[in-house]
Amino acid sequence: MFDIVSFFPRAVMQGIPLLYGSTGEILTEKSGNLNLGIPGIMYVGAISGVIGAFLYEQSAAGRPLSAFPAIAIPMLCSLLGSLLMGLLYCFLTVTLRANQNVTGLAMTTFGVGFGNFFGGSLIKLTGSEVPSVALSATSSFFRTSLPFAESAGWFGQMFLSYGFLAYLAILIALFSSHVLNRTRIGLYLRSVGESPATADAAGINVVKYKYFATCIGSMIAGLGGLYYVMDYACGVWSNDAFGDRGWLAIALVIFTIWRPSVSILASILFGGLYILYLYIPTGMDLAVKELYKMLPYVITLIVLIIVSLRKKRENQPPASLGLSYFREER
């Protein structure tokens, strides 16, 4: 029979990077920036964290690591890496008003290449036999779960067995949702994404909001990459392992119709669909497996169709998504 107790935690662990990515992208898109660079930014977030952790582990030279720097250094590196990517994207699209789609796609290509380049360099430095870098000491800090998780039976396994970054993802999603819907900043941010000319005429600093939302969104997405390496992959970086999760995160944005709180459950659903093929006996037929892997995208398409058919105004993307704004342009 289907083993829900072992399936669910794996679905969650698959879902958390997507949740980070989609929360970050939702904040970004609410400011009217369609950042297709998110997959690349998640790569950069991951590799930056890996570089930080690698250097720290090297400097410790075999001595046991202390918990705080082992967590803080990779996190700060990851945040810094993705922040720089966010700033670059903003500079190109907001300040120079470059086309957002082209910029985003270029940044994804760049980010993946950046990750693979430095990943490859690190692999060379370690001189290991396998094409990967293992940072198991750092990873063990990231994967520390609540102490009583083991003793809480199936409940513990399903809900308490995750590293702190998983809970942080949910907190960030809930907090983002609150900010967007309940606060003045959220209202202003949404107005920037819906109609920058309106926001501008109302005295809101459009450029500032776009920069902040995009950079914060990028940093959140970068944490998704960090979570993937440090927690999900047990600290093992190998090139291209992150795969197409970044695109799934963007699909998730559409799937949840721009709602971070819905994204919490939806990311678990997507995570589950992503690994469903492992849990359904498909025999040796690889083609069937590939069909199962399509599921998240198929479902996103179906949601898009349903949402378009219903034509409810609140469910549409931010009206000015993908457009750059220039005050004196008519």
Place this chain on the structure above:
Amino acid sequence: MGSPCAIKMENITKRFGTVTANDHINLELHEGEILSLLGENGSGKTTLMNMLSGIYFPDEGQIYVHGKPVTIASPKDAFDNGIGMIHQHFKLVDVFTAAQNIVLGLEEQGKFDLKAASARITEICQKYGFDIKPDQKVYDMSVSQKQTVEIVKVLYRGADILILDEPTAVLTPQETDKLFDIMRAMKKDGKSLIIITHKLHEVLDVSDRVAVLRKGEYIGGVLTKDANQQSLTDMMVGRSVTLNIDRPMPVDPQPRLAVKNLTVYDQLGVKRLDNVSFTANSGEILGIAGVAGSGQKELLESIAGLYPIARGEIMFYDPESGQEKNLVGMDPLDIKRAGVGMAFVPEDRLGMGLVGSMGMTGNMMLRSWRNGKGLFVDRKHPEQLANDVWKELEVVTPSTSFPVRRMSGGNVQKVLVGREIAQDPAVLMTAYAVRGLDINTSYTIYNLLTAEKMKGIAVLYVGEDLDVLLELCDRLVVLCGGQVSGVVDARTITKEEVGLLMTQHRKEDA
């Protein structure tokens, strides 16, 4: 000067590239008065006002508010100086409620409290007699309600100087009257107002003083009580203009387009046209009158092949071969291929008529790209046509490649009408051809249409101004709730009779 100046603009100059939109303008707004700002399309009225509201920054000059020199570099600076502008194109977020739109951008400290804001909005609404609900979504609102939200928005911020940019362009006469009552109430409350409008009778009706701009220069100001329509027009245009439309009798009218029992439904299944029948003759202007939304748009789009037709026939009588062709079921390309010369000036100029980001030449090509035999499109002829239109219709634009989106409304319309007329059509359909145009440009368009009529073209003219319809057209089809309530001779019928036909069904309903 009895009362001090709420606003004084001194030597304001603003250039866009090589075009000087405002050239050393001096303008004064006295406290507690309503000032009309008058000028042709593209004379720089909106640009000047945008410098007060912080959208543009002047290249030269100084602005004083209540006697103090100020720098208005952003909309926020404008608010801080008590200046609020109600833009011609509403600046509202559709998916927000009225209250959310109104509190947008306010620098209030403390907790974000929409409820308290809603209460204050209700208070303002009661004071001036607005009817909007704070929690209504903007996309659910009528045009006049949206405008009300804009006005409440500036009042909520405590503005005492209000600028209204063509507020009446989108309103019905009743709504306009209501707006003017509100403006007078605000004036009584000590606020100073500037209104931009093209409609001279409104200028005379509501304002205390009139300031006139022409081609970016300040021409002068007069007290409204010393002005009349003719004197204002002369000031605006800079020469004496006759406000009469020349209407020659149709020459040899022949049936050109016959609509028979046309019935159409919209996407929601609501009947938009009900059994409509009429004939348009060559060499005459057939006016289509009706209250807004009576089916005018659907009628023209059905004829142009853009609207699904449920029942009925649209017969075209070819002037050369004398053949009859039924246009039902054809799309615009089929119609063109069938050799039917049809020109259409739609209501939504930049949406349906022209491509905003292309220049005049590119837009001319939209009609001719199928011409020519070679592999490449022919740019020469469109370029020539663009140049002809530019010269003959006096379009104000720096070049034929300047994006039409950035031209003023009247110039956009000239480009569109110029292109359509150049097709040498047999049928010319125009929807609200002079909406938003100043009086001089409007008369240019009327004369163009009359010239087309004299060439033997059947002109369909959908209009909203009854006086113009009665002066310009030969016959009128009056639509009411999707039905034809009368086909009448425009030379003999009175305005009152047409008004009655326009509202016939409503009265029966009531």
